[in-house]
Amino acid sequence: MVKILFPAVLALSILSLPLEAESSSSYDLELYNSIYSSKDELYVSGYGTAGMNFSSEKNRNVKGIIELDFYPDDSAAAPDTPRPLFELKKAFIKVRMLDNKVTLGKTRTTWGEGSVFNSGDVLFGSMTPYVDLMSEEKRDETSWMTAVTTPLGPYSFFETVFIPPQTQYTEDGITSQYPGGKIKNSSAGGRLYTRIGSTKFETGYLYKGEKRTESDPEGSYHRPYISFQGNIGPDWSLSSSAAVPVENNPDTDIIKKTFSLSFSLFHLQNIDHDSSLTLRLEGIVLPYQFWKEKERILEEYESYALLLYPEIVFNINPDFSFSLQSVISPVDISASFTLGSFWNIYQNFDLINFFTVNGGDSNDLFAWKDGSDRGINSFSITSGGRYRF
């Protein structure tokens, strides 16, 4: 995430352009007050995002979308201190060319299956245990990319992707002499999305020229993946991937260490005509990582061998629901639980409450008290609203 002044300047210049009639705009406000505990003290914070979305309309062959996130900040920092005020979340064009669809700009494409744990997501790496359970989209990272999608039938397509290297910034926010990076640090690959009988099948490969996510090791890697999805009563999915070093790597076990298998199960049970219960279980297994608890905090792309994400949502009626979500680390017996309530009171307005609590020892993945300066730990109570207009 690049949250510095360059996107802010870009955003302001975009906003100053006249918006044509063939476009639509919408604004999202997501604002919360939160009480949280850290280092034996209680703190309180007001935070949230304000998003703006501009989309082109009524053109069957070209589409453009700009999405900006603002971070309202009420800080006592000196005026000349760089503050993370804006993020250019999305800015892309889609064009139909012959039978292909070309996407250019900053956006997202989701490979594999799984909302929290997805081994198939070799682009953005949906494997880390730290997920914002209060967010609607659990994994929503975007990246600059050029993608070409070629249809191969009603339910099949092939997608090729090219991702240029990220520009490296120095600590004072000044870019390097060369925006982007060396060509060898680019990432490129493709995926096939199709059906085999009643099972969805997806497979792909990405050459990843640089570390882009927390779950990536340093260096260049080949990242093949495979993914299946079907229904056997509950919906199920399986995805798997590994990182194969391009160059000689001192860590000879790197393929083993990065080999992962993620799975998901989903079932919806109607309780009566108005209410329902949805049950989701996702998990990721890294069989060659740690099956025993470590004394120290895990480093780099180290991980415990098993992580689980159970989710229960009780929809009392179409407008009101409760949810219980958790990320569980069975190896060190720690977990983070988030209890939420959602009430869609008025058109486009939701009242949202969350209670999050961590349970675990100080060196566990989720610690009641980890003794660090990481900000929130132990628990937090968050209350606020979401409005789109």
Added chain:
Amino acid sequence: MADNSFLKSIIIILLISVSASLYAETAEDIIKIMDEKQTFETLESTGSIISRDRFGTKQSDFTSISRGKSEFLIEFTSLEERGQKILRTPDELYLFYPDSEEIIRLQGAALRQSMLGSDISYEDMTEGTDTLSRYDVKLNGDEDVEGAGCYVIEMTAKKKNVPYPRQVVWVDKNIYIPRKTDYYSRSGKLLKTMELKDYKKDGEKIILTSMIISDKLKKNSTTELNISSYRINPPVHPATFTLEELTW
């Protein structure tokens, strides 16, 4: 001569009986005609779902394109869900969320999820007009609905796990449209009522353009489904009912 006259009379009576029995409609015939009248080669429409309760009114707008009985592509155009799409083909149902650029394939119980928090499930919205494949039907006489003579048909779901295991539909005897439908729980409790408010005729075909669904378990809770504009048999691009169009 007398014998001949008697024989003629018998033949005439038999012929009248046979022809009468040919025209006596069964519940299956009535439902089949009702479905046929609402099935189009292709249909493009724009509409809205308006929910009213004690907190006010919520509206979701959509555009829809359909081909035959079981191919639909619906795109939501109202603010909250703008760009979300549903693709229904004879054997698949997919959702597309523009925020995550993600294709979600719905199967099994997931099809019964509430669509955009409304009283309507994804399956309801796109299930098409092949009623007899999903329900056993029985004719239970006739009644008037707001002055229109109607067949009363009881429909029992063939599958167990459905939101409304039993429905009673009042089908207009002249134009074969559902004037009213009652939705019951498995225990026989009346849950919802649909009343047709308006329709448009186009030759032999009929489009239901306005209907109100009242929740009988909640006070002052209604959902209104309106079709504001439509085009019958517009040309449809060959790739309309594919993942390519879904993700556009």
